[in-house]
Amino acid sequence: MTKYQLRESALELLTRVGEQGGYSHVLLDQEMSKRHLSAKDGALLTEIVYGTLQNKMKIEYEIQPYLKKQKKLKPWVKWLLYMSVYQMRYLERVPDHAVIHEAVEISKKKGHKGISSLVNGILRNVQRNGVQSIESIEDPVEKLSVETSHPKWLVDRWVKQYGIEVTKGICFQNLKHLPMSVRAQPLRISREAAMTELKSRGIKTEISPFSSQGFLITEGNILSDPLFTKGQVTVQDQSSMLVAEMMDLTPGLLVLDACSAPGGKTTHIAEKLEDKGKVIAYDLHKKKAKLVDEKAKLLQLNSIQAAQADSRKLEEIHQTESFDRILLDAPCSGLGVLRGKPDIKYHKKEQDIYDLRRIQDDLLSSLALLLKDGGKFLYSTCTIDQHENEEAIKQFLEQNKDFEVDPAFNEDLPEFLRDSMGLSEYGLQLFPHQWDTDGFFLTRMVKRAK
Template identity: 55%
Template structure:
C-alpha cells in the first residue's frame, strides 16, 4: 500500500507526464489535480513545488539523466520523468533527505514497471548520491551552457543573445529559474490599500507598497490566498508588470474604453477600478469560455461598468463605429516568453515559427482596432513577451505602414521612476525584462493619432 509521500510523488509524476508529453497547460493541470487529490495544505504546496520546479529545470535534469543512463532514448516516458523528478529533489530541495527520495522513487518504479527498471532507478540515483552531478561549466559552447544551466531551449537563448546581448540574456535566463515574488492589486472601491496592509500585517502577512501602482502591494511573507480578504475579493493577484498596463492608459472617469483581448480580466477590472466604476468598458475575447472569466472577475469585484462579449478583435469594426473610444487596450496574443516563471512549460512548447505568425496577428489586430479610436484618444499596446519581432519591430513596421499614427511621447514621461532609465526603453516603447522588477517580462507602448497636416505621403 502506498504511503502519503509516495502517493504525492505519484500524483506529481502523473501531472508531469500530462504537461510534458501530452501538452497540458501546467497551471490548469495542477489546479485540476489539486481539487481531486484531497491532500493536506502542506502537501499541496509541496506537490506544486515538485511539478513547477521539475518543469522549470527540465533541460538541466534531462542533461543530468542522459549523463548517467546509457540509452536514454529507449526509456519509457514515465521513467524519464521519474528521473527528472527525483534528481530535481536531490539537487534543488534541501529539506528532503536523499535516502528518502531514492526510496520513494524506487517504490514508484516497482509499482509502475518491473524489477529491472527499479534497479536502474536505484543504481543511477545512488551513483548521483555518491559521486554528485556533472559540472555544467565544462560545456564549452557559451549558448549551449547557458541553455542547459538555466533550462531554456537553445534556439531561444541564441535568439535573445542576438537581440539583447549576453548580459541581459544571462540575467533574464537566471531570473527565470528563480522564485518570483507575489504582488496583489487592492480593489479601492472596497478598501484602502493602507487598511488592507494593516489587516494583513495583524494576521502575520507582511507586505510593502509597489513602486508601479498606487493599488499594488508586494507580499514579503505569509500566504495571502488563505486570508479572508481574498475570499471577500478585496484584492486581485496580479503581476506588477501587468498592473503597469492600466496605469499607463491615462484613464479618467466617464470614458468609453475598449479592451479588445480582455481575458482573463485582470487588466479589464483594473481599468474599471481606475475609472471608479464610472464609464463604459467593452471587453471582448475570441473565446466564449475566456470571455466568461472576465465577466466572473468583474462580478466578484462588484464592478458594473464592464460589458463583456465574445468577439474576434480583428472584426470589431462590425460592432463599433469608427472613432468611438477614448482609450483602447490591445493586450495582444503573444508567445508568452515573459511569463516563463509562472508557466515554465511555455519555453518547451514554443517554436520560432510561432513568433513570426503571432507578429502578423498582432499587426492585424492593431490595424483593425485603431480606427475605432477617437482623434484625441490613446491606444495602449502590450504583450507579456520578450521578443523584438513581436514588440518593437512590429510597432515600427505598423507605424511605417500607417503614418497617421505615432508613439505618444508623453508615455515615457509617465513611466514610474524605477523604469525611466530601464535598459529595455526604446523610441517604440518599453521592454520590461523579468530582472528589472522581479516581475513578468512585458512590452508596453502608447499610440495616438498624428496631426495629418504634418504627415508627408
C-alpha cells in the same frame, strides 16, 4: 496525502505537461482543488513540478552518462528520474533515501522489476558519484542554455537581440520564484488598509512601485484570506498593473479591451475609471469572456460588459472612431512569463513567434479604426521578443501615419522606470531580472486629431 501519493501525483502532472502539452499552472490548480491539498502539501507539489520543469534540460544533461546504455526509456521513467534528481539536488529538506525509496516504489507499481532496478541504480549512482558537470561545455550560448534549461534557439535569439549579459540575467531569473503581487480594489478598500488588515493576520506585505494600488506578499497565504476570496484584493503581476496606470484614464471614458481574459487588466481599468464610464471587453473564447464577467462581479464592478468576439472583426459590431481608449494586450509567445509557466519554453518553437506576429499585426490595424481622434491606444505583451514588440510597433506606425507614440508616455511612467535600459522610441521593455517581475512590453500611442 502521503508523500508517496504526492510524488505519484507530481509524476502524473509532469508526464502530462512534458509529453501531452498540458499547461502546468492549469493542471496544478485542478489537482490541488480535486485533492483538497493542505497549504504545505500544495507547496511541495508545486515546488516539485515547477522546479523539475524549470531545471529539466540541466538535469537531463547531468544524468546523461548514467543513461547512455539504456535503450528507449518510457517518458514516465525519464520524468520520474528528473523529478527525483531535482529533489535530491535542490530540496535540502527532503532526504535522499526517502526520494529514492519512493521513486523505486512508484516504478514497481507503474512498471516491472527491471525498471525499478534501473531507477534505483541510477539514483544511487547520483547519490554516490554526483552528476556530470556543465563546466566541460565550451560554447557560452550552449552552456547557458543547459545551465538554465532554456532551448538553445531561444538563448541564441535573446543574445542576438540583447547581448549575452542581459540574456544571462533573463535566463537565471527565470529559475527563481516570482513574488506574488496583488492589487487593492480602491473603491472597496485602500492599499494601506488592506496591508494593515493582512498584517494583523500574519501576512507580510511590501508596497509595489508599479501601481498606487499594488503590493507584494512577502510571507503568508493571500489566496485563502477573506480580502482575496471576497474580492477586495486581486492577484496581478506588477508589470501587468502598469497597463491601466499608463492608459491615462478618467471617469466617464468609453474603453475597449480587445483581448481581455482572464480580466486582471479589464477590472483594473474599471477601477481607474472609478466604475464610471464603460469598459467593453472581448475575448475570442466564450468561456474566457465569462471569466472576465465573474472577476468583475467578484470585485463588484458594474462598468464592464464582457462578450465573445474575434477582435480582428470588431468594425462589424462597433462604429469607427467610437472609443476614447483601446487596450490590446496581444496574444503572444509568453516568453516573459517563464517563471510562472516554465513549460512554455519547451513547447514553443521559433516559428510560433512569426505566426503570432501576423495576428498581432491584424489586431493592431483593425482596432486602430475604432479609436477616436485624440484617443489613446495601449499595446502590451507578456513577451520579451523584439519581433513581437518594438518591431510590431515600428511597422504599425510606418503604415498608420495618423498614429505616434504618445510624446507624454515617458514622463507618465513611474519615475524609477524613466531611464530604464528597456526604454526605446517604441515603448518600454521590462526584463524579469530588472525589477523581479514578469517580462513585459508596453507602449502608448495617440491618434492625431485631423
